[in-house]
Amino acid sequence: MTENLKVKVWRGKEHGSFTTYDVPRRQSQTVLDVVTYIQRHLDHTLSYRYACRVGMCGSCAMTVNGVARWTCRTHVAKVIKNDQLEVAPLANLPIVKDLAADMTEFFDKWARAKGQFKGDKTRHDDFAVVDPASKERLAADAGMECIGCGVCYSSCDVVSWRPDFLGPAALNRAWTLVNDVRDVQQHERLEAVAGDAGCHSCHTQGSCTERCPKGLSPTFSIAGLKRTTARAAIGGDL
Ligand code: SF4
Ligand code: SF4
Ligand code: FES
Numbered sequence: 001m002t003e004n005l006k007v008k009v010w011r012g013k014e015h016g017s018f019t020t021y022d023v024p025r026r027q028s029q030t031v032l033d034v035v036t037y038i039q040r041h042l043d044h045t046l047s048y049r050y051a052c053r054v055g056m057c058g059s060c061a062m063t064v065n066g067v068a069r070w071t072c073r074t075h076v077a078k079v080i081k082n083d084q085l086e087v088a089p090l091a092n093l094p095i096v097k098d099l100a101a102d103m104t105e106f107f108d109k110w111a112r113a114k115g116q117f118k119g120d121k122t123r124h125d126d127f128a129v130v131d132p133a134s135k136e137r138l139a140a141d142a143g144m145e146c147i148g149c150g151v152c153y154s155s156c157d158v159v160s161w162r163p164d165f166l167g168p169a170a171l172n173r174a175w176t177l178v179n180d181v182r183d184v185q186q187h188e189r190l191e192a193v194a195g196d197a198g199c200h201s202c203h204t205q206g207s208c209t210e211r212c213p214k215g216l217s218p219t220f221s222i223a224g225l226k227r228t229t230a231r232a233a234i235g236g237d238l
Helices: 031-042 104-112 135-143 151-155 157-161 168-178 186-194 207-211 218-234
Strands: 004-011 017-024 061-064 067-070 084-088 095-097
Touching (some): 004 031, 017 031, 031 061, 031 084, 067 151, 067 207, 104 168, 135 218, 151 168, 168 186, 168 218, 186 218
Antiparallel strands (some): 004 017, 061 084
């Protein structure tokens, strides 16, 4: 193991450039450790984002040696090339500054895909009982652990080509709610995801699924939306 890492870090906004820093190498060091070292010891003006450091909040995703990753759970040893690291903000999103991407449109698309639960029960009603072994519950469970990190969105070619595409995370969320038997806005949700910028624009190449750090499969969820919206259209419901 060499003593120092050469770390190229994106500085500025869309028209910035890379600055190289020397960072001491440590055992079990994560990419987030490296970025934090630079900010604390070498340049206090470096902007980046994180919160939990344990893979729960989804705020630390960056592009590391060309690939979108959650940096708090990515060990340097796994991604280093020729003793060098290159760290940039997530692709497919505007840059706030340095390594901080602007997530506004990412979350706006969750809203456009009707990614919010809407029930019709009040606090005076009993709890809804959902059979844990039902087909719908199992399908909802499969996509539920999304942490909103944006890694899939940043890895999606279709988002790069057409920025209005809702993208894998919002569609995965929509599919989770399509399978939530307590939700009462299913028609509006299917309308929202069936449009031109919705599920049918996905090319099924699977970069989102390959890179999702939580092991989810937005590709599978989008296939479910394609089937369900097609069935609804044939049945005259869309
Ligand atoms: S499978 Fe679809 S949503 Fe996922 S990266 Fe490819 S085009 Fe994007
Ligand atoms: S589906 Fe996976 S990669 Fe995409 S936002 Fe959720 S956790 Fe991140
Ligand atoms: S800092 Fe929360 S997921 Fe990485």
